[in-house]
Amino acid sequence: MEKNIVHKIYPVTGMSCASCAMSVQSMAASVPGVQQANVNYATHALDIYFNQQKTDQEQIRKAIQNVGYDLILDEDNAFGQQEEQQEKELAKLKKQTLGAVLLTVPVVLLDMVFMHWKPANLLMLVLTSVVLFVFGKRFFVNAWKQAQHLNANMDTLVAISTGVAYLFSLFNTVYPAFWLSRGIVPHVYFEAAAVVISFILVGKLLEERAKSGTSASVKKLMGLQVRTVRVIRNGIETETDIAEVREGEMIRIKPGERVPVDGEIAEGNTFINEAMMTGEPMAVARKTGDTVFAGTVNQKGSFVLKATKVGNNTLLSRMIKAVQNAQGSKAKVQKLADKIASVFVPAVMAIALISAVAWWVFGGEQAFSQGLLSFVTVLIVACPCALGLATPTAIMVGVGKGAEKGILIRDAETLERAYKVNAVLLDKTGTITEGKPKLTALNWNVSLTENEQKILSGILLAAELQSEHPLADAIVDFLRIKEASAQTVTDFKSVTGSGVSIVYQNQKYYVGKPDWVKEICALSPNETNHIPQTDASNTIIYFAKTGSLLAVLTVADEIRKEAAATVARLKQAGITVWMLTGDAAATANSIAAKTGIENVVSGISPSGKAELVKKLQQEGKVVAMAGDGINDAEALATADVSIAMGLGSDIAMDVARITLLSSNITLLPEVLKLSAQTIQTIRQNLFWAFIYNIIAIPVAAGILYPIWCIQLNPMFAGAAMALSSVSVVTNSLRLKWRN
Known part of the structure; x- marks a missing residue:
């Protein structure tokens, strides 16, 4: 790295999909002086290296604002502000989803039950207008932003298909004579537009709920930081803000209090609970001259501490930074549906236009009306409802099935990745052992x-x-x-x-x-x-x-009864198992021998665990880390799949994307098995989502008309779209009953 290169992590606001993250990343990377930029869509964070002599954070922010997004630059409370914005966005999305669903229900009833009632079309027009342009406004706004940069994503599909269905239905409602004079019944497709918006909003809500609170782990670590301390100045104890403490000052620490800074014991003896560092449940004796660290807990003795490291230099502050870095350095989330949409949308639009032009050129007497009908039918049959449901429904069922077994899965990305795991790292205390002497x-x-x-x-x-x-x-x-x-x-x-x-x-x-x-x-x-x-x-x-x-x-600290059987099952699946502990080698090797673990690392620090994870990843391993303590937070954040024990620390559970609620490690192989089943279901769903399009789009375009005079009616196009959605949902539900 060059001398003037600085590394920063900034929360990003305004992103709604993986394509948005790619846009932010490309704009940040294009700023002169930026060496490297990576946007993590899961945490909504920009991880960036830039030359501070060639650019500054305001220039980077302006570049990102130009494409409709923003950065939070307040380093003191950046992630706190991001969490507040996420909570507001989640509350707003809940209202939009509820409103869309409540108005969509009567639209569907009007179309299916009261279709012959004269005011039905006008009433559906009003209700659908609110669903699309009030509750579903975000899709059209985001689609426009993508179009300005020649990009396409799921929002583009939603906006085009629902927009065309709406405009076509609006025309048929206001001027039905146009079609009647040509012998064609003027159908409306308000229900298709409203249903798509409602379904996609529900999917967005589920996604945002899964991602909400991503900064909770950092927030909990920050909660270990002491706010006020008793500093001894001129022989008098004075309570002061932690920010005012300087190196070399003396601080009084009483029983039950957290150590505020790193330092040496200047007076007194005590027992310190260092579980946040070592993961070991037993407090250790500390005497005059020994070093203690910020965030650890003074259990029973009272002592005077000489501060040696304060502020951002303490071990706890470095742990907070390390977790932030690990979370921000993960590979960007790129949803399969968005990848497909980037090719699928232009292809569908091209097919629709080609079919319309072909009809206008070769269609004969009703060339224009048939061409317009073909154009609309192609776009309607390509409606992305099933595509939007393919992954979320499988994930919903997979997550629900996991919850029934006591496996709490925090996001889809982890569930999608877990089946690839070929190396499992187990923390000793609280994971392999009970965690209590x-x-x-x-x-x-x-x-x-x-x-x-x-x-x-x-x-x-x-x-x-x-x-x-x-x-x-x-x-x-x-x-x-x-x-x-x-x-x-x-x-x-x-x-x-x-x-x-x-x-x-x-x-x-x-x-x-x-x-x-x-x-x-x-x-x-x-x-x-x-x-x-x-x-x-x-x-x-x-x-x-x-x-x-x-x-x-x-x-x-007794070994869990199920530990040996779980290790054997993992090894039978071809997975390499490691045991990590801050304990002595003799203890570690004894426990490893009893559980059948061959790879043991003893006396390891929190950062050492994370380094081992990175080393295995560099060797091509997909690494799962299972732990229960604060000392595991950095390694959990670094691992490809992070698993916390439910009876462990809150911070470990916040960092980890999967929690075993009962702390029963026999559920570890179940996590990997459930992931494989879910991925298989997603792939099947994508097949069902596209098979209808593959068959119906050419028919809608009129490919069978010259031979058999068959052209797909928009009404049947809507039915095909609905059938594909039913197929996807039904297939996802099958996952519930798989062994």
Whole structure:
């Protein structure tokens, strides 16, 4: 990159389809000084690199405004403003859809039931006019914008077909004598125009609802940022805005508070929950001189922090930026219907014009009327209703079927892509394991009587009730289930990172790490001979008094029962499975061995997970990432398919496009299977959407007239369009009952 190149991500407003995104991208790329531009239609964001000496953001914005769109340049709250605009647009679209549907119903009834009622045509004219030019105005406006740049998309198809059907029906309503004098019944097609607008608006509404809240993940990450802090200045604690904190200043952090900036502990000891970084559920001991990071949670101790990194330099700020970059760097969404429409629309218009001219030249006495009828019929039979329904209906059924199984799918793009996945990355904690430490075993010294064990359980409970260590809660929960009663103890002391001690009836007892307890209690090797063997994935705690080991406690984050079977099923499908964890190698390898995972990366950071995703993508892999924590957010945003556990963090679920509500990973293979079935249904739907056009358009143009004097009537053209829609919807519904 050149020295003066800057990288920015700007929210884009005004886009309604993938072709719009391509227009914005091409205009941005054409601005002098722009090195690279990519528009992500899913997030409505422009990811751009430009030379700040040759151009600036205002020039880029003006270029994009020239084609009818806009950029939000307010860097402090750009995505917040975009979310507000999306909410307003969604509310507006809801009203338009509801209004169109309510007026379309009587139009259909008038056409099908009261077609012989004299005022029917005039009433349909009024209702359809409102549907098209009030509730469906967006299609005509967008089609005009595309035409100005010689482009065509779904809006173009909708505008031309409904517009021609409307104008033809308007002419037949106002001047029916034109056709009657030529022996032709003047049919109207108001219902076709209204139904198309209503159907497409419903599809747009579903799409916008799926895309709404795309900035929620970034918003939640920003929610981890502290707004005010207690800064110690001249020996006095003063509450001040986080923006006013400078490097080197001292900040007081109390129990339960989030760490506001990156820094070093200058005074005090504590336990910090660093799950947002490591994904591990257990808090870690931090003492004077240790580094802590913004966004992590101070659990129990109070300490003074010396700020070393503030503002945009903190780890949390960099995570926010990384998620934004990952979301904005995804491949642009290019809907299949829009791709087809770019060729289909000009082709249909050309066929319609050619058929009209051919009739005018070779048609004989009724050349003009037959030519005009042919022109209108071709456009009506090419109505894009089925094309517009082909993908949405299959997606709707696929998403609904997934929801029934506890699979929440956030957008169509992910469902369309999941069947291609050939590499699955699983976060260890909360995905392969339960994500919550539990006391799985309490093994007493074999020499202790049942009554002695009961008394010692009360002593142990009393000690752990006073302990600040996060594992103490697991021990307390276990002992309470066993109905232990806390004994009265004295002289509680905590040794940070080692354990605790208490006094009961003048006897000192210790609970903590094996090495510390062995040393302080002077335990002989024989004292541990009865200890059951445990694997490296468990945490061992000793309970002892001087010269005697009383009990061994085993704490573990248990592996999900379904993990091994799920891994086996994925591997049988030819998918490579990886396990990622911030935990130690011994623990990671032990869990991987139990679940059949061969590719293990331990001690990995949040950014390291994202880098691994990118590395596999560069190798040609289609990568699915499954995780449950804030630390997984960047990797989830980078992956081709992102899957969150429903019992995990809100941020992971917001970033991920698929959520397994029950956190049952057996649903992972089901996601891939459902994707394959949905894609197959979409392809079938597109066949049904076009087979009618392939057959009917030539007939409508008059290709059979010279041989058998057969020309498709506009009424039958409308029926063919309706039949294609019915075929598409019916085929989509079949997906519900597939295994």
